[in-house]
Amino acid sequence: xxxxxxxxxxxxxxxxxxxxxxxxxxxxxxxxxxxxxxxxxxxxxxxx
Amino acid sequence: xxxxxxxxxxxxxxxxxxxxxxxxxxxxxxxxxxxxxxxxxxxxxxxxxxxxxxxxxxxxxxxxxxxxxxxxxxxxxxxxxxxxxxxxxxxxxxxxxxxxxxxxxxxxxxxxxxxxxxxxxxxxxxxxxxxxxxxxxxxxxxxxxxxxxxxxxxxxxxxxxxxxxxxxxxxxxxxxxxxxxxxxxxxxxxxxxxxxxxxxxxxxxxxxxxxxxxxxxxxxxxxxxxxxxxxxxxxxxxxxxx
Numbered sequence: 581x582x583x584x585x586x587x588x589x590x591x592x593x594x595x596x597x598x599x600x601x602x603x604x605x606x607x608x609x610x611x612x613x614x615x616x617x618x619x620x621x622x623x624x625x626x627x628x
Numbered sequence: 629x630x631x632x633x634x635x636x637x638x639x640x641x642x643x644x645x646x647x648x649x650x651x652x653x654x655x656x657x658x659x660x661x662x663x664x665x666x667x668x669x670x671x672x673x674x675x676x677x678x679x680x681x682x683x684x685x686x687x688x689x690x691x692x693x694x695x696x697x698x699x700x701x702x703x704x705x706x707x708x709x710x711x712x713x714x715x716x717x718x719x720x721x722x723x724x725x726x727x728x729x730x731x732x733x734x735x736x737x738x739x740x741x742x743x744x745x746x747x748x749x750x751x752x753x754x755x756x757x758x759x760x761x762x763x764x765x766x767x768x769x770x771x772x773x774x775x776x777x778x779x780x781x782x783x784x785x786x787x788x789x790x791x792x793x794x795x796x797x798x799x800x801x802x803x804x805x806x807x808x809x810x811x812x813x814x815x816x817x818x819x820x821x822x823x824x825x826x827x828x829x830x831x832x833x834x835x836x837x838x839x840x841x842x843x844x845x846x847x848x849x850x851x852x853x854x855x856x857x858x859x860x861x862x863x864x865x866x867x868x869x870x
Contacts, residue, residue: 582667583678584678586677586743587677587678587679588678590679590682590739590740590743591678591681591739593739594681594685594736594740595667595681595685597732597735597736597739598689598735598736601728601731601732601735602728602732604728605725605728606842609850610849612850612853613853616856616857617853617856619860620856623860623863624863626867627864627866627867
């Protein structure tokens with residue numbers, strides 16, 4: 581871990597906040613893609 | 629082969645499906661390498677100390693926030709002129725990514741501003757135009773969900789996108805236009821004389837490449853999802869009529 585001096589809390593909260601937002605976006609995109617694909621397959625099976 | 633062939637939803641999904649994992653992988657590699665390099669192996673700035681490490685997130689996120697809106701403008705214009713559904717759906721798919729990028733830029737800017745400027749926020753031209761861009765993103769996403777007919781929603785959101793483009797451009801050049809406020813003009817430049825030192829520039833370049841690749845992977849995936857949602861609604865509506 582590099583020595584962040586007096587700025588540790590600022591630098592780490594910048595990285596932490598960005599990580600939460602980016603990981604959240606990727607997880608939401610992938611789970612929604614999977615869910616919609618499964619739902620479409622079901623609809624196509626019934627009505628397609 | 630013409631670019632317009634990809635306006636066919638089936639062709640778009642078939643072409644992009646094998647590409648997405650590779651682009652995701654390349655994005656992760658660039659981001660991982662760039663952030664580890666920037667965080668662990670670059671020196672502190674002589675004036676800003678360790679806070680300079682925030683540059684590897686702040687600048688790429690801000691760059692993407694502006695450019696995603698401009699991508700939405702192009703795809704919205706394609707929708708208005710050529711009526712290709714994939715184009716309108718790509719703009720819709722990009723908006724949540726733009727919201728996240730704008731949020732990251734605002735958040736990292738605030739936590740960088742507090743130790744350097746002594747304040748989390750100032751009504752500075754660059755910051756204010758970025759906040760307005762963020763509100764435009766939220767309005768754009770809300771408008772898509774508020775209108776039931778997808779073609780009407782695509783028309784109205786395209787018009788909103790054109791109006792918001794003023795703020796996307798403004799947020800890029802605000803510091804140059806007004807030459808006042810706390811935020812400095814662009815940190816990165818292709819001119820070696822004015823650009824930041826190579827020790828910061830190379831990891832930043834990798835991070836910017838990572839953010840661009842991550843956006844490409846996500847927008848392709850989310851556009852596929854929007855295409856499937858549209859097909860699902862069409863099938864259900866057709867079944868309800870018969």
